Amino acid sequence: MSQVRVRPAAPADAAAIAAVHCSHVETWRRGGKGEPAAYAELSLYDRWLHGGPWMSAEMYASYLRRWLRAGHVVLVAQREGAVVGEAELVENREPNPYGPALHLSLLFVHAACQGQGVGRALLKAAEELARERGCMALTTQPEQPARPFYSRVGFASWLRLREWQARAREIPLAGRLAPVPAALYPEGRGLVLRSGRYQCARHAWHELLFYLPLPEHTRLPWGRWRVESPAGEVAWVGLRAQPLEPSQCDGYVWALPQADLAPLVDVLQVQAARLGFNHVDLLLEEPEGKTMAAERGLECQGELVLWRKTISEQ
Numbered sequence: 001m002s003q004v005r006v007r008p009a010a011p012a013d014a015a016a017i018a019a020v021h022c023s024h025v026e027t028w029r030r031g032g033k034g035e036p037a038a039y040a041e042l043s044l045y046d047r048w049l050h051g052g053p054w055m056s057a058e059m060y061a062s063y064l065r066r067w068l069r070a071g072h073v074v075l076v077a078q079r080e081g082a083v084v085g086e087a088e089l090v091e092n093r094e095p096n097p098y099g100p101a102l103h104l105s106l107l108f109v110h111a112a113c114q115g116q117g118v119g120r121a122l123l124k125a126a127e128e129l130a131r132e133r134g135c136m137a138l139t140t141q142p143e144q145p146a147r148p149f150y151s152r153v154g155f156a157s158w159l160r161l162r163e164w165q166a167r168a169r170e171i172p173l174a175g176r177l178a179p180v181p182a183a184l185y186p187e188g189r190g191l192v193l194r195s196g197r198y199q200c201a202r203h204a205w206h207e208l209l210f211y212l213p214l215p216e217h218t219r220l221p222w223g224r225w226r227v228e229s230p231a232g233e234v235a236w237v238g239l240r241a242q243p244l245e246p247s248q249c250d251g252y253v254w255a256l257p258q259a260d261l262a263p264l265v266d267v268l269q270v271q272a273a274r275l276g277f278n279h280v281d282l283l284l285e286e287p288e289g290k291t292m293a294a295e296r297g298l299e300c301q302g303e304l305v306l307w308r309k310t311i312s313e314q
């Protein structure tokens with residue numbers, strides 16, 4: 001079998017990367033689950049419903065441009081000049097134990113090229129990049145079917161989180177709240193993603209707003225705020241509608257590891273009510289999540305596990 005070459009992706013790779021993802025869709029359907037339809041007949045939103053921005057060259061071009069502008073990385077694997085796989089990575093500078101790490105938010109190999117060493121080659125390149133950047137680990141949140149692959153290439157289960165659902169509610173808040181929709185990630189402040197670790201802190205910040213050219217998304221609410229406690233402690237919180245369940249949103253908190261989470265969750269519940277949501281989902285670590293859930297009567301929605309691979313010096 002011919003050799004796999006891995007290189008950083010450029011905006012011109014968007015169509016080839018989208019093709020890698022589309023190769024996994026057996027049947028295209030109207031509305032994602034309706035009757036079968038030709039790909040060319042589907043709207044951008046119908047395509048998105050099959051797996052996100054990777055489902056069409058136009059959408060992914062916009063996603064990739066924004067991703068690269070933010071300083072994140074995409075690696076592509078090529079064989080005989082054709083793109084056969086890709087990996088998307090975010091440098092995560094959160095304090096120990098979360099970082100410094102290179103977070104793999106996505107890894108995909110063309111359906112016709114699985115089981116031929118492409119995934120392993122992408123991970124090897126990611127590991128070299130992590131080492132160059134002084135990261136101690138690769139982290140990821142693998143889907144169930146990919147877990148045997150991650151075990152095989154040296155990852156192990158690392159962090160278990162639970163998602164809890166809180167009711168949106170109006171209560172009096174202490175401290176100050178200022179909207180910061182367009183702010184850059186507050187680098188170098190020792191912040192930790194205390195709620196919403198679906199991926200990592202910087203990824204959550206980047207993905208909060210709806211930026212794809214989809215009218216179905218641009219009308220969905222989201223928001224980000226800087227919160228200052230009466231004692232002068234600063235944290236950031238964010239809310240983002242769940243596109244398929246728009247009466248609900250996901251709640252994010254970027255704060256110091258020792259900051260009291262309770263008043264920040266209060267802010268999320270209040271802002272959720274003000275934006276018109278019924279509920280806000282909080283993805284929290286144990287034991288903090290369990291304690292908060294008991295105190296507030298939160299309902300468990302499910303579990304999520306992050307995996308990690310420690311990077312050796314050489």
Ligand SMILES: CC(C)(COP(=O)(O)OP(=O)(O)OC[C@H]1O[C@@H](n2cnc3c(N)ncnc32)[C@H](O)[C@@H]1OP(=O)(O)O)[C@@H](O)C(=O)NCCC(=O)NCCS
Binds near residue numbers: 149152
């Ligand atoms: C998961 C995925 C990235 C793996 O890439 P790949 O190119 O097929 O895997 P490789 O051929 O590089 O496999 C590397 C090793 O893992 C093993 N492996 C791969 N998939 C495996 C599986 N499902 N079960 C057990 N072992 C597996 C291979 O046997 C190989 O072991 P070896 O080198 O000791 O022989 C790829 O199959 C894929 O894109 N799947 C669909 C999308 C997906 O699930 N992505 C991950 C989202 S989190």
